[in-house]
Amino acid sequence: RQMDGQAVKASLERAMKDSLAIKNALRIESITAKGNKLTIKTEVPFPEFPSELVHPNTSIIDVTESDFMNKPIGTGPFAVSKFIPGTAVDLIRYEAYWNGAAKLAKARFSFNEDANARSLALESGDADIVFRPEVESLESLEAIDRVKVExxxxxxxxxxxxxxxxxxxxxxxxxxxxxxxxxxxxIAETILHGHAEVAKGPFPSTFSFAPDYPEKGKGMEAARSFLEQAGYQEVNGVMQKDGKPLTFTLLTYSSRADLPLIAQVFQSDAGQLGIDVDIKQIEIPEEYMAANRDWDLTTYSNLTAPRGDAGYYLNATYHPNGALNFSGADDDHLTEMIDELNMTVEQEKRSDIAEDIALYVDEQVYNSFILHPNTLVAYDAAKVKNWVTSRSEYYMLTNELDVK
Structure with a gap:
């Protein structure tokens, strides 16, 4: 089917109908389509609206396909020929792609949460490219002449x-x-083996809207001091207040192999202060955190500025209606600052406001930021041509990618 304005309109309307979080994030009042022209009117002035479209749930699909959950029809250089949820997706070249037919005739994405299994697939030749190989396997992979690690x-x-x-x-x-x-x-050195930048806030330091943060108390004794200020005391090796032990339920998930390890390090360190941390493994963090409130902490990973704008993350994470506001943040002053950011068009002013918001979030300790992980990719350089490791993580299979 030809993609036109009406098809895009129908796709966005479906996304908003199926997800209240997406509806709240997009803030669309009306959409009109005429030929290839699409006109979107938002409920309020919304300069970072394009950033909100950089989300998997707003990907344009053909909603006239009755079984689009299993047979999705999208807009890229490849068409889905077979989809096995959680296992694999087989793709074939779409000859009429607007930017030129792909060099590859077909491709397969195989899904495996086991990072070691992904690494072994490259070593054995079962895979040409491996996204996020096991960190511990990098040295052995780099020792293989044909393998390149980025x-x-x-x-x-x-x-x-x-x-x-x-x-x-x-x-x-x-x-x-x-x-x-x-x-x-x-954590950065022992779990990520140096393939990460220590985080002081949500945004990498290279962004103009990443502020210079004030130094904060760190370490075991600083943590003990903060707890004492909160009225806690360690009694017989148990941190408690009014006779009630301080305990946390900590969620984590294995699709990012480093997150459970980070959870274990935190559990161990908290234990030294007499804090009991119960680690609970979950499958899909967004679904679980949204549907359940029986947890205290979650090791979670998120793209904060996929389009280079702070508005996406700040709205999603800290606005009361944010799609990723799993912490339940509802701070009037914070909301006012985010609303001001949403109404501001001039880029330098937006950066200034975003800095102020990041500093306020840091001051209030609305979530803790651990590190900015590198994307690790290993591939067979003797066969794979034109691979580009994207910082945004959204672009992997392009029409230029080839395997000889």
């Missing part, structure tokens, strides 16, 4: 999401203690 900085942050609806976490000193307990440098 480590590229990204727009991603690993964070400790805090459920602000939990009583203990409503005390800023408890949040400060959690933040102080996170040994970022050790």
């Amino acid at each position: 480590s590229t900085s990204t727009f991603r942050v690993h964070q400790m999401t805090m459920n602000l609806e939990r009583k203990a976490l409503q005390d800023i000193n408890v949040r400060k203690a959690i933040d102080a307990l996170i040994d970022r440098s050790t």
Whole structure:
């Protein structure tokens, strides 16, 4: 089917109908389509609206396909020939792609949450390209003449999401203690083997809207001091207040192999202060955190500026209606600042406001930011041509990619 304005309109309307979070994020009042021209009117002035479209849930699909969950029809250089959810997707070249037919006749994406299994697939020749191979396997992969390993900085942050609806976490000193307990440098070196930048906030330091943060108390004794300010004392090896032990339920998930390891490091360090941390493995973090509030902390990973604008992350994570506001942040002053950002067009002013928001989030300790991980990709350089490791992570299979 020819993609035109009407097809895009129908796709966006479907996305908003199926997801209240997407509807709140897009803030679309009306959409009109005429030929290839699409006119979108938002409910309020919304300069970063294009950033909100950089989301998998707003990908344009053909909604006239009755079984688009299993047979999606999209807009790229390849068409889906077979889709096995959670296992693989087979693609064939789409000859009429607007930017020129792909060099590859077909391709397969195979899904495997086991990073070691992904690395072994490249070593054995079962895969030509491996996204996020096991960090521990990099040395052995680099020793193979035909294999090239690329480590590229990204727009991603690993964070400790805090459920602000939990009583203990409503005390800023408890949040400060959690933040102080996170040994970022050790995590970056021992778990990521140096393929990461220690995070001070949600945005990598290269962005103009990443502020210079004030120094904060770090380490075990700083965490202990914050807890004492919150009224806690360690009694017989148990951190407690009014006779009630301080405990946390910490969610993590294995699709990013480093997150469970980060959770274990935090669990160990918290234990030294007499804090019991129960780690719970979940499958799909967004679904679980949105549907359940029986948790305190989550090791979570998120792209913060996929289009180079701070508005996407700040709206999604800290606005009361944000699609990724799993912490339950509902701070009137913070919301006012985000609303001001949303109404501001001039880029330098937007950066200034975004800096102020990031500093306020840091001051209030609404979540802790651990590190900015690199994207690791290993591929058979003897066969693969024109591979580009994208910082945004959204672009992998292009029409220029080839395998000889």
